[in-house]
Amino acid sequence: MTAEQILFLLTGALILGSALMVVATRKLLHAALWLVAALFGVAILYAILQASFLAVVQVVVYIGAIAILFIFAVMLTRREMRDQGQQTRTNWWIAALLGLLILAGLVFLILAVPGADRLPAALPEGLDTVRALGNALVSPEAYVLPFEVASVLLLAALVGAVYIASVGKKD
Amino acid sequence: MTQSDLITILPLLALVVWACALLLVDLFIPKGRKGWTALLAAAGLALTMGLTLAQAGREASGFGGMLRLDGFSTFLNVLFLGSGLLGVAVAYGYLKRMDLERGEFYSLLLFSITGMMLMAQAADLIVIFLALELLSIPLYVLAAFARPRADSEEAGLKYFLLGAFSTGFVVYGITLVFGATGTTSLAKIVEVLAAGSLGTGSLLLTIGAALILVGFSFKVAAVPFHMWTPDVYQGAPTPVTAFMSVGAKAAGFAALMRIFVMAFPSLSADLTPVLWALAALTMFIGNIIAISQTNIKRMLAYSSIAHAGYILMALVAYGNPAVAADSVASALFYLVAYAVTSFGAWSVVMSLEKPDAKGLEINDFAGLGRRNPLLAAAMTIFMLSFTGMPPTLGLVGKFFLFRTAIEGGFIGLAIIGVLTSLISAYYYLRVVVTMYMREGEPQAEGEYWLTFTTVVTALATVVLQFLPAALFALAAGAVLK
């Protein structure tokens, strides 16, 4: 086992463990922080795969912006520091069973794909991943269309959000 | 950017630029004169329609094969733009009447139509996903447009949550397909499939395709993924409902056809039993629950679920290669028939709607035959067309559907279709009976554009049935190859 594999397994454990804590913890803010830990684990995965740009963007966008907004919302709305209600429903084990079945199915499927057990090949020496990514995003032969559509989508979402959130005179 | 890229994207580009410009221009249009915004939005749609029609018959592919321009996309784009125009026409007076007049409405509508057009043209799973989001997100907001009215907010929230959920299915399906084939381009997926080197990955592909099917089943409101439909259709402002029931559904089917016809032709055969069950369930449940509805919006919502089932029937028939071309053509034909009829029916509903969601019970239609014969006659036509009775377009549409199903060897499904159509006659005709046989004093709105829409769609429903061959030829010309 190489150092990278050990690192990968540790990261995987971190992500899964934190994701479990997100749903298991009673305190809402702690759940948000566990989510941050899980997202951070994903950033580490990107870094292991040498996708440094994605790793950084993952941190900036998910941890630095989205999770912070979660925490912001929790702080602005929740008076109670902990959730007093029942955490699980009586038939939670059915859901757990289903989840395990799906997991087993996925593992089976992924193992069936040829090359699923390969290690990622090392990037060619001197490849500037950031530049390659940037070129791909603006090249008509590559991803300029999805890129621009995403920007239109965000604009539409922004207009919609402003409309929903704006306080009209009637309110 | 090559010329081919430009030609492929031209109508889309025009509409997006127009929508952004409209956002800015709307700032300078004073409150209470938003009719100008509506007019400008309609002008933008008409311009795009002109561009689309000018491109009719052309075939092009752009952006490395991510976007296609072909008969299929042109046909559907005209349908989307047409429903957008009708949507603006009915919305203008309605928003004014309900005190909802805001310029954002039209911009969001244009953005949503852009998403739909992109959906019809997309030939890459990533673009399909983005198009799905672009058409949905403005619709979520539009469904909640009557906020702070609680039912509208509820509609927006429900639609958003379930929409996000279904998008999750689509994305997960796309990742599995990508994992199996190593590409998101529909054309390349076909190549990979044709090479037949997938091995065990084909299971992954099937599951991915099934998840995509589930995701879009939410969008087209097929049973058992229909739960959101009645609440959302009821709570959303009625013009939005009308637009949603036509545009979003057609866009969902556009994506389904694009993906399953273009990328997984061999897979569609594997999924035929699934589609069969989906179509049968949708027709049954939609029609049966519609019977017990007393609210016209809910009734039409269930009816729209049922009609999704009929269109799914055409996709089932696609599993038989002999009738593959006919099945797509009849689905497209039925989409048009459904769009015209549905818009007409919703416009009549709008004529009778009063502020605060009043006037929406079927009983409120009592006496309409005497008070407003024109409106009642139009509603009768629409109800007959929904049922599939002469002298309407609905009859022709169902005829083509059933014929395709029978020719494809799916006689059982066709029988279910006929049976459920008979069931549907009960609740559709109940509206007609209420209008003519019962006493009441309904107050119908005489707003110009609304009446215009009603009259135009009613005429179209009747007149178009006399040239089914021509229309079907158009649809057949739009079939994907």
Place this chain on the structure above:
Amino acid sequence: MTFASILEWLIKGFVWVMILLGGFAYLTYYERRALARIQVRIGPNRAGPLGLLQPIADAIKLIFKEELMPARADKLLFFLAPIITLTPALVITAVVPFGPEGLNFPLFGRVITWQIADINVGILYIMSIASIAVYGIVLAGWSSNNKYAMLGGLRSTAQMISYELALGLSFVSVIVLADSTRMIDIVEAQKSMWFMVLQPVGMVIFLIATLAEVNRSPFDMPEAEQELAAGYHSEYGGMKFALLFMAEYDKMIAICIIAATIFFGGYREFWFLQNTWFSVDQTPILGPVYVFIKVFILLFGMIWVRATLPRIRYDRLMAFGWKILLPLSLALVFLTATGILLAQEVNPLFMWGIPVVSLAAGFIAILGMYQTLRRKEHARA
């Protein structure tokens, strides 16, 4: 990733953290002395010669203070918050180069560089660490179970998120100018001309935004003592308070180092020393010295601002961030990109269009700000 390289990182990181901790102690001394001078006082001058031992005395005091844990506080988070606050401040400068390539030296068969980590997305790394710096403060505020602390935490979150956008966009202009996201490339791109000259407005935006990011006056609303007692650290005492305090000053040092690196030529010499003995090409050992001098000057600027400017009202702070800085920095990115394109395609002289036009844009922004502030003179608070 060999054992030796991990060891190298560890040693370099340890040394750098030690430098930052010492730097924190003497920055407080520097600030107190400088502030005192500006206010015509003398400042700490008793402990040791010139008061130089004062920071050590302060440290001893803080370490031996009793620590309090507020009732019904979230104990774990209350304990973790100061650590979470300090960590980003310590690690953010890991990608900054302190010396030119000529200064690298071989040791045990490895080439030791004057940089802890040379990653190809260095400047984006700084951005990402800056974006998670807010957690510590917000958690400190929340876990204290104190309304003032919570308000301070909320204020700082909103403020930092808002100013992060302008900060990120001013990074983008630098990336576009240097055509790289590696810190060494950015410094070397400033060999003939500092980016401060090409991007004067971007530099100003960066400095303003960083002031807000580290909650320094005039943007120190999160700890405005008149309104919020001491803001997010109201409930903290002893060593935990010292950590929060340390984080604040280490952040100051860090952003001054970053500003020096991306706008003021980093370890490169001053422009008038080019091609002399004092240039880092001829005397590489001067590189770290230049960084130190630049940081020293920039730190004085921050202290000066604190001594001079009053605190800005909170709604205006947000309006300034969203309505002035964000559009202006967006415009700057566009201007910079256009200028570079024209310089490449038409005439290199168009490069000078960038500072000229951006100064004009900055002027328009100031005019707009003046107008809105004037109009809001009688606005309700």
